[in-house]
Amino acid sequence: MSVYLFNTLTRSKEEFIPIENGKAKIYCCGPTVYNYQHIGNLRTFLFEDILKRVLMYNGFEVTHVMNITDVGHLVSDEDEGDDKMELGASREGKTVWEIAEYYTDVFKKDLQRLNILFPDVFCKATDYINEQISMIKCLEEKGFTYKTSDGIYYDTSKFPDYGKLAKLDLEGLRAGERVEFSDEKKNPSDFSVWKFSPKDKKRQMEWDSPWGVGFPGWHIECSAMSTKFLGNHFDIHCGGIDHIPVHHTNEIAQTEACTGEKFVNYWLHGEFLNMGDVKMSKSSGDFLTLQKLIEMKYDPMHYRYFLLSAHYSTKLKFTFEALDAAKSGYDRLLTNVLKIKNSVSEIKTTENTFKEHEKFKAFINDDLNIPRGLAQLQQVISSELSNEEKLFLIYEFDKILGFGFKDAEEKPKDDIDIPSEIITLVENRIEAKKNKDYKRADEIRNELKEKGFEVIDKKDGYEIKRL
RNA sequence: GGCGUGGUACCCAAGUGGCUUAAGGGAGCAGUCUGCAAAACUGCCAUUCAUCAGUUCGAAUCUGAUCCACGCCUCCA
Incomplete structure (x- = not known):
């Protein structure tokens, strides 16, 4: 059975055909570790988890790489403003390195709590500064860069297909009132690949380079690390939908300019989680984390169930009413699963399970239609199948849904002290x-x-x- | 100003030309069970898919118009 995925590059659903038979190489844009990940960030990582599980389920040998952005980047794509990491550090009275380590650990813990499979490689941007410098050199040699007073910039006008992924209207961009850019930039869409350290103050993170002491631009780390681990040309690159216009557009421009090859075949993007009325923004400082949900007595699986009820490519509105619905739904589902588990000693496959199984595979292989798969699980559970048959299907479906039903046990009673x-x-x-x-x-x-x-x-x- | 989504029951949300007189979950209502309660289970719960017009043998699904909501282009996943 083939897997179909919606490719942002072509804006259409395409059959997934790997570059190397039987293998799938995936790169996912990871977190910037200057703060907690909010529940919206986690939605994207869950989508990537599902993608990976579906590919593995279809027999692909998946290599999954995720970066950890621990370099300070500026708070604006226009290369202005303050450094996020240094801001975080001064906020908490720690070094940037401590900040990075702390939030990386919290991030990994969140993934574990949500049953998100770890990537094969987590790569920290600061561990691959040399690779990033090499790539900038490569771009410089090929004439794609120019120097300004504050850094080395990529000249987007030199790259013919610039903006293809996002269908950017460069003329419109130029005319847009909201885009401001420094006089030294040749084009509004140009971006820095290397920034010089400010002369008046010492940065906590800075490195020597052929162009002077400074730090890499935001986009170069993903280009450098993805090609290092997966090769110049690999299968799938994913991230949040917000990355389409700038980050991924620039990654393509840099990488293809340097390697002269096609960079990525399939670009997949997860839609946003929107808050009922509060915007899910990090800069506002007030955002919801998984930890906060847990403190409010929600189980991470309640949140997983909530997310899986909607397709990854549609906006999902977060409300506590909806989360409560997911909580009830999941709890009831779990109760049923445990009842089935406890009533039988083995699983059984029959013609019936075969049919249900095929149906399920068709759903998940159709651009990861998990809501449909989840619905089918519910139908199976309330069907006329025997418990042995049901248990087989529960375990199979759960390889994708990832609730951990195989290990699930009766919840221990709350050991709250009763007077x-x-x-x-x-x-x-x-x-x-x-x-x-x-x-x-x-x-x-x-x-x-x-x-x-x-x-x-x-x-x-x-x-x-x-x- | 540019780019891009979406409007499906009380709420969340699948479906995107015939398999659907529209999945699934939650809430609600009725019932079974239990001294009661809770849990669990069973049943009910959109002839209709923002509105209007059109294409078609056939539309929630395609086209056009209208109204509304939202996201990105500022840091974002």
């Missing part, structure tokens, strides 16, 4: 129930409620819940 006063009341209620004194039992139930507790009767005892 002894409450326990006494509950014991009294049990006693009353034994004596068929249901009036008294209900009184106690109400009393507990007033004190903020709820008792749930179980076959062999009770469970106390804090309200």
